[in-house]
Amino acid sequence: MYHSVVWDEPLLKELEEIKKEKYILMSVLPESLQRKTIIDIPDLDETQVMRHFFHLSQMNYGIESGFYPLGSCTMKYNPKICEEISRWEQFALLNPYQDESTTQGTLRMMYELEQMLCEITGMDHFTLQPAAGAQGEFTGLLIARAYHESNKDAARDEVILPDTSHGTNPASAAMAGYKVIEIPSTKEGTVDLEMLKKALSDKTACFMLTNPNTLGIFESEIIEVARLVHEAGALLYYDGANMNAIMGKARPGDMGFDIVHLNLHKTFSTPHGGGGPGSGPVGVKQKLERFLPVPWIVKKQDTYCFDYAHPDSIGKIKSTYGNVSVALKAYIYILLMGGNGLKEASEIAVLNANYMKKKLVDSKLYQLPYRELRKHEFVLSCEHLLSTKGIRALDVGKRLLDYGLHPPTVYFPHIVKEAMMIEPTESESKKTLDIYIDTLLKIAQEDPSLVKSAPQNTVVQRIDEIGAVKNPILTWKNLDKTKE
Ligand SMILES: Cc1ncc(COP(=O)(O)O)c(C=O)c1O
Secondary structure, X not given: OOOOOOOOHHHHHHHHHHHHHHHHHHHHOOHHHOOOOOOOOOOOOHHHHHHHHHHHHHHOOOOOOOOOOEOOOOOOOOOHHHHHHHOOHHXXXXXXXXXXXXXXXXXXXXXXXXXXXXXXXXXXXXXXXXXXXXXXXXXXXXXXXXXXXHOOOOOOOEEEEEOOOOOHHHHHHHHOOOEEEEEOXXXXXXXXXXXXXXXXXXXXXXXXXXXXXXXXXXXXXXXXXXHHHHHOOOEEEEEEOOHHHOOOOOOHHHHOOOEEEEOHHHHOOXXXXXXXXXXXXXXXXXXXXXHOOOOEEEEEOOEEEEEOOOOOOOOOOOOOOOOHHHHHHHHHHHHHHHHHHHHHHHHHHHHHHHHHHHHHHHOOOOEOOOOOOOOOOEEEEOHHHHHHHOOOXXXXXXXXXXXXXXXXXXXXXXXXXXXXXXXXXXXXXXXXXXXXXXXXXXXXXXXXXXXXXXXXXXXXXXXXXXXXXXXXXXXXXXXXXXXX
């Protein structure tokens, strides 16, 4: 606790000493290095600085502040106990280069988490190394390449994906050196089997898919998709970022997927967003096991250790062993929830999404393209609002801010015009969902000029989002210049 300073005699003396030291230092510095003008930095006391930063922190929005239905992002409640345990010094102060004999608990946790993820997804072996979903995709695609090369089938240089796929899918495929082939979806919003058949060839390395897809629709033809892909000699890749919809209900391994990545930082108790840390473990079927990154975590009798003896491995993907604290949170979360708890979480996530969807669609103010039944998220279109009132999805999102609510994802997936993608998750009450629904309905009936000029009640109004990314202003000096 700080009290206001009393400038008594000893303190003044001390200050004099400090000044003297400063002058001595100045005198030993060569003239050329000495400052000629007074340094131009803000002159603020500790209280002001504290209030400034506290105020800034309040301008931020997180799941702790309110409902965050950002479709495709699974912004759900992350139990605080997972956060707390992951900060225990027994875990947080470990050094990755410590002798294995001193880190048995953490190694056991990682080993057991891999087993749990195998059980949840129906895969045979997992690595915890990748630090994000996108890095998981990249890892999975390198594994696919290693597999085809080992089969003397290296000419396979194409990755197929549907037009609903998340942007990281084509990006990862391109980064891994593949040609990206996009196929259009059916009118139902699912994989078009005819298009898939046409695209598959002896050049196909992999078909990447998320199920449920980014429209929130379960790919009910998945068994046939898997059959076609395998018949063509290719592999089936599962983007598990939407796992929150099907935990305990269906397993990608049983659907025929060969490679899976999960976003622990969505489904398994780590906040998503803000740049990390994240974790995108990759699971594979037995035939791909030998290509997994090293080291593996193995158990020899009662001892856990790292195992590097895998000559066919794609090598190392991330420094040391991945983001272990994120893995730890997932481990605690899975133990806390248990199998039935995970299943129930998915059931409620799906229920919440379908409740919201029904109320919004019944209003006829927003439209639902493609198939009716959704899983954990749904995508509405604001096309009708645009044609009748000139209101776009972006305007609705901005207007929500005036009501203190976070907007949904907009303009994704690209195949839906004026898309608004809502993912309520399992951790929200009916009351919260009702408030959001009522607000969306209200906005659709408001004066268009009000909606199009929103937000009015926020610190900043409409920002140049592209400019903000391309030319970020991150210091007070630059900020000042923009005012000049
Ligand atoms: C469907 C889907 N796939 C992949 C990713 C990529 O995950 P990450 O952001 O961890 O790289 C996301 C992220 O939002 C996603 O929604």
